[in-house]
Amino acid sequence: MPQSYPRHEPAAGPAESLREIVADQRLDDARVWLETRQPHVIADELARMGDVGAGVAFRLLDEDRAPAVFGELEPVDQQQILAGLHDRFFLDLVEGMDPDDRVRMLRETPAGVAERVLAGLSPHERRVTSALLEYPEGSAGRYMTPEVVALPQELTVEQALRTVREEGANAETVYTLPVVDAGRRLTGIVELRELVLNPPDMMVADLVVTEPATAYATDPAEDAARLMTETNDMNLPVVDGDGRLVGLLTFDDAVEVIEAADTEDFARQAGTAPWTGHYMAASVWQLARYRALWLSLLLIAATLTVGVTRAFEATLEQVATLALFIPMLIGAGGNAGAQAATACVRALAVGEVRGSDLLKVVWRELRVGLVLGSLLALFGLVVGTLFVGGDVAAVVGITLVLICGWAATIGGTMPLLAKRLRIDPAVVSAPMVTTFVDATGLIIYFLTAKAVLGI
């Protein structure tokens, strides 16, 4: 019964991975493996297998289950599977996809293949797909389903239910029913639940939620999805610039958008270019490529620290023990900056902080940093005194207060500045803040040393 959980353990069938079975050419075992797993488990396994093996395994699926597995795959993996299929099977699969999934898959497909796919579709699916392709990448229009049951306002509940029965089979959802006027302008929504639970002769107009939350088709899909998490709407009507209904963003696509956006933010926070593939399917070269740019830029920026240290070489020579504390101090500054940056990037992403809060954030992060720095300074004084004695310990303590105040302010401010400059705040990664704080922190350290030690 509820044996589908925990998720990666099979109800029955071979316990080895599909990859091993296919590598051994044991195709009968592979068939049994595929028959005993749920579609999302099979999709995860195919994604891990990469190019050749996945194509072989996919063709072993029986025709009834292939579309469900295919639908669970990421667009990149779908494209890879399609590349290995014969045309007829290939076109059947694509014809059966939801239009929004199809459009995202086509984005990963070479232009020549994409045209062949479009040409092979039925006229209706082709029209729908072409329309979605016109919305900008990453927009709500790209993620919405255009196949919607829209109701005119002047129906009774009974008439509305009849419309749902007539038109609902092709729609991705019938739970949220947009209500439109004669010009297809959105005037509200009604939930299927209301139609089912209310008397047949009641008017739809009496059940409509007017002024529902909506998104424009050209809005960023992430904004639309986050709006849904705030309003708890299952499906969000998407309209064009004139307020005409063009589709619905469904909750499952919204969750996908949010998960992808969070993955992207995670990657950015660690100074990695965001990407969409499966970690285990990516080659070493692919993984390296996604990280190389930022790592190189950060290294180039870090040469500032070499310059700063060199500029204060005389100070270092006079008090050689200062060198001992460099890694600890810039580490503490980097950590304090990363904490502040991550807190602000996330608060911006979920809508708790707005661009206009800049000055408030500067003021609170400065104070938070000074509080934390004072705490660390107590520890720094003890360690400094133990290792090298009072004078340098005082320098270490004072530097910790200043460096933490500075780092938290910078870390909290940079994402908001980015937002104001209309750059994605998540681009302000923790490593970027850390590297900046490393170089400027060294200046703070050496200047403090010169002032306190009188050199």
Next chain:
Amino acid sequence: MPQSYPRHEPAAGPAESLREIVADQRLDDARVWLETRQPHVIADELARMGDVGAGVAFRLLDEDRAPAVFGELEPVDQQQILAGLHDRFFLDLVEGMDPDDRVRMLRETPAGVAERVLAGLSPHERRVTSALLEYPEGSAGRYMTPEVVALPQELTVEQALRTVREEGANAETVYTLPVVDAGRRLTGIVELRELVLNPPDMMVADLVVTEPATAYATDPAEDAARLMTETNDMNLPVVDGDGRLVGLLTFDDAVEVIEAADTEDFARQAGTAPWTGHYMAASVWQLARYRALWLSLLLIAATLTVGVTRAFEATLEQVATLALFIPMLIGAGGNAGAQAATACVRALAVGEVRGSDLLKVVWRELRVGLVLGSLLALFGLVVGTLFVGGDVAAVVGITLVLICGWAATIGGTMPLLAKRLRIDPAVVSAPMVTTFVDATGLIIYFLTAKAVLGI
């Protein structure tokens, strides 16, 4: 019509913030402000106002809209609002909440108040609430709704729809209808859509999806929610240890769970204790408290770097220019480690990597690190030669290769080791990896210097 978007701009009414209006005691303006905003916008504003002002503003809401706004608030904020209300209004609000929301709010409430709340509920709501309170914190049972329309299998579509009409009004959702046997054991689910679109005399048994994805009530809510994103299920049946239906995890609660889990992972990645409040509502002391523990622990760990540098003081004195590159080298190592750690923590969270992939991850991260290190080494050689000449430049280059290989391996391995030890992998924060790589990276640097320079 679709004027509710962009989200923070009002359709009409005062443009100032509610906080300013309430601070000025302009209660009529505050009423207009509240009337012209959507519930989730009001909730966000109340969360930003903190204690006193939010309580005043909330009482200005008209009674029809108060529950909707209240439902949008986070449990901590709900608790704060309740603390300032008179008993009758207070109990009405709590009685009207969904049981799962009520349970999460009670968790934030002092025990005495929670008991008073429970005692004031109607018998039905009290029983339901007490049952939910028995599930462990963070479990699927705490987030599910117990108010579900369950169907026996032997009904016709027409009979099933009648059951939905009779029992549906109190259920949080009627779109996913669990099908149960005489012992209330889950045998499948049927979607309301299928009941509406199919002929009245058809048997429910012919429309049931058997072996649906399910969660146990004691499973972590995050696992259950992530499973829903994989299967695209709108609602997930939750069962007890005997396979008996106890509730449904609805998509909106699942999204909330995922958003909270991601926020927690973000905080952890930056070395901050996870928390649940609103960034703008938290005081400076609260923010500092959440960051202080990890920042202190990391500073204590960082004193290792002082010890290491001291152990190699003789080496540093012989070749003073080695000190110039310390910040740059440990910065590069820290960044490479943070990239790997973040990639693996995320891949574990979304289910792309499993605990059993440990050796594969070690091997791929080692190679990725060496590739990236070799790239950085080219740059290091140039910078080193420019600043100090060939010998030390060679040391810098070789160190970069070794440090990046080491850092990526450590960064990729630690989350997986944590997973194997049944610790939340997200506890392995980027700053933790960075601090560890700082100290060990210095050893690599000095040993390389001794070997290459023959000192």
